[in-house]
Amino acid sequence: MTSTLIAPGTATGTPAHRDPNVLRWLAAYTSSMVGDSVYYIALSWAAVQQGSPAQAGAVMAVSAVPRALLMLGGGVIADRFGPRRVVIGSDLVRCAAGLSVAALLFLTSPGLWPLALLAVVFGTVDAVFMPAVGALPARVTTRDQLARVQGMRGLSIRFANVVGGPLGGLAVAIGGAAAAFGLAGLLIAVSVPLLISVRMREPAVDDKAEAGGGSADAGDASDAGEGAGGRGAAPDAAVPGAPDSEARGATATAPDKAPARATTPLGDLQAGLRYIRAHRVLAPLMLAIALGDLGFVGPLNVGLTLLADERGWGASGMGWVLSGFGVGAGAAALLLTVRGRLPHAGHVAGWAILAGSVAIGALAFVPGVLAAVGVALLVGLLAGLSGALCGALLQTQADPAYLGRVTAVSSLVSLGFAPLSMPLSAAAIGAWGTGPVFVGSAAVCGLGGVVALCVRDLRRAELPG
Structure with missing residues (x-):
């Protein structure tokens, strides 16, 4: 299961959406995401049936605790x-x-404890x-x-969100x-054989990505022998600072083997x-992502519900608004899938965040x-575009040895x-109303867009192509 076929890390000329290896990975990912939905x-449904609404809410929320607490450790493991x-x-x-929980529910009515335990397990594994x-x-x-991917x-x-809900409802x-x-x-099980069949590449470290680290590379060189973030920690990647043939992964061993150095x-x-x-x-990009998400999540989740109630749109109206957002985000994803690369990625991401913020207000x-x-729809298009570009920049700017921790x-x-x-x-909408909170x-x-446009290295960041 853990054996790995190594493919060169250089360009093959085959677009990702026509590459059977990428499509196997995508099928595995999609199956897993639909299973999640x-x-x-x-x-x-089971939590509502087995307990009170408050207890059901607690069961649904409990998985967030281990996911948040253990996420950074999950990057180290990856x-x-x-x-x-x-x-x-x-x-x-x-x-x-x-x-296991399916079998338990089929045989007996065990109450909430197995559901809470399952939520904790899923939250821990998600980390x-x-x-x-x-x-x-x-x-x-x-x-x-990578941008196309x-x-x-x-x-x-988007497919998992559209299909998973009705499929789960039908099963219930x-x-x-x-x-x-x-x-x-x-x-979720369907994804396993598909992932086993996927060929792994030895990711090449791009010169520009290395240069983007600036003093980080020199400063962490001494850490490589200690704590391994030190570039030897990533089993799938070469060790920057090692001889050039090793650093470029030309004769790398299997990516899933543990590093030789104890860390x-x-x-x-x-x-x-x-x-x-x-x-x-990466540092300003993380800040831009954080600010963009903090300003986006509240209005487009609980804020939209309160806005629909205030305006008398009802649940159906809120559903149509959410559908508009989903269509816009899907269109942005489709654009990147077809184009594969947008020039001036840093510039475009910054302006997309700014324009999206105006649409949110x-x-x-x-x-x-x-x-x-x-x-x-406009919010979804701009947020989807900026999110995909930020994700692609994370993938291409990060040294492969650190990619799990960066993610x-x-x-x-x-x-x-x-x-x-x-x-x-x-709480803020309850105190001041929807308008001021959406604007804030x-x-x-x-x-986030200001950060992306004001930091020169991020503004000038490009995707490879």
Whole structure:
């Protein structure tokens, strides 16, 4: 299962959307994401059936705690053991856990405790799974195709959101929560043989990406022998600072083998954080992502619900607005999938964040549902475009040895810290109304675009092509 076929890291001339190896990875990722969507439907339904609404809410929220606490450690694990091995192991654990709860619910009515335990297991595994998933594209395709892969990944997420909900609901209607958990486990299981068949590439370290680290590379050179963030920590990558033939991965060994040097996980984590902090592109990019997400998550989640209630749009009107956002985000993902690369990526991402922030602020002042759908479509298009470009820049700017930890920090910002803005947004809307809060959130989001445009190295960052 863990054996790896090594392919060259150079460009092949085959676009990612026509590459069978990338398509196998995409099929595995899509199956896993659809399984996740079905799992959340099953968990919410089973929790409501087994307990009170407050207890059901607690079960749904409990997975966020281990995910947030352990995410950075998950990035270290992804870099140490190789992202494919970690993703396969994570999917096996999630599959076994889902099928076990399905069997338990089928045989008896155990109450809430197995559901809460399952949520904790999924949250813990997600902390390892998400950084590994983020680090995997760089090992299944060439650097010049990573932007296209980000677009394909965005389309996969949209597909999972559209298909997973109705599929989970159908499974619940036919066989209850047990059938839905079983279906989720089987969908996640489908990803495992597909991932095993995917050929791994030895990612080449780009000269510009190395230069973008500035003093980080020199400063962390001494850390390589200690804590391994030190570039020896990534089993899939070469060791910068080693002889050139090794640094370029020309005669690399299997990516999933452990590094020869003994390192400590804490040293890996510290070196990874130092690497990001000193990197001339990644550090401001993380700040731009954080500000953009903090200003985006509140209004487009709890804020939209309160806005629809205030304007009398009802649940159906809110659904149409959310659909507009989904269509816009899907269009942005499709654009990157087809084009493969947009020039002046740093510039475009910054302006997209700024324009998207203006659209977020305008959403609170539109006169009716139809106009709100149009604005939401624009928000989705701009947010999807900036998000995909930021993700592609993370993939191409980061040294492969640090990619798991870089992805972990980005995921922690987006999935750990940004959701905290939801209760704050709800409380602020209760105190001041939707208009001021949407404008304030838009200003926070817009600061992300200001960072992207004011920091020279990030503004001038380009995607390979």
